[in-house]
């Protein structure tokens with residue numbers, strides 16, 4: 001069982017120590033534009049899956065999207081701790097969302 005942080009570390013390790021034949025290595029070799037294209041494709045697939053009945057396709061496509069987002073973060077040098085810190089900052093602060101100016105102006 002792999003949690004998100006472990007998967008991030010595995011992907012980061014692939015970048016540091018490329019493994020021939022690895023799909024992750026293939027993405028890093030292709031570069032940022034290819035990774036962004038995959039994130040875009042996988043996002044669309046999640047949307048389509050969510051509109052279809054049943055959970056299996058949605059679960060599968062969400063796992064694909066999360067993996068590709070983690071590859072993107074590693075490629076851009078954003079650490080998993082940065083994401084955790086951002087989420088932690090929001091903890092307990094988002095319940096008054098209706099008072100936030102950017103929401104009011106929608």
Ligand SMILES: N=c1c2ncn([C@@H]3O[C@H](COP(=O)(O)OP(=O)(O)OP(=O)(O)O)[C@@H](O)[C@H]3O)c2ncn1[C@@H]1O[C@H](COP(=O)(O)O)[C@@H](O)[C@H]1O
Nearest residue numbers: 002007010011014019021022023024025038063064067068
């Ligand atoms: N979690 C994933 C994971 N999720 C999805 N994928 C790959 O993402 C690809 C998505 O499928 P697509 O059909 O959209 O893409 P494709 O046609 O294969 O590729 P493109 O030609 O579109 O680039 C598949 O090849 C999947 O194998 C993943 N590949 C690797 N991992 C994990 O990443 C870690 C490193 O794995 P390696 O890449 O094998 O080193 C391991 O822990 C793996 O479990």
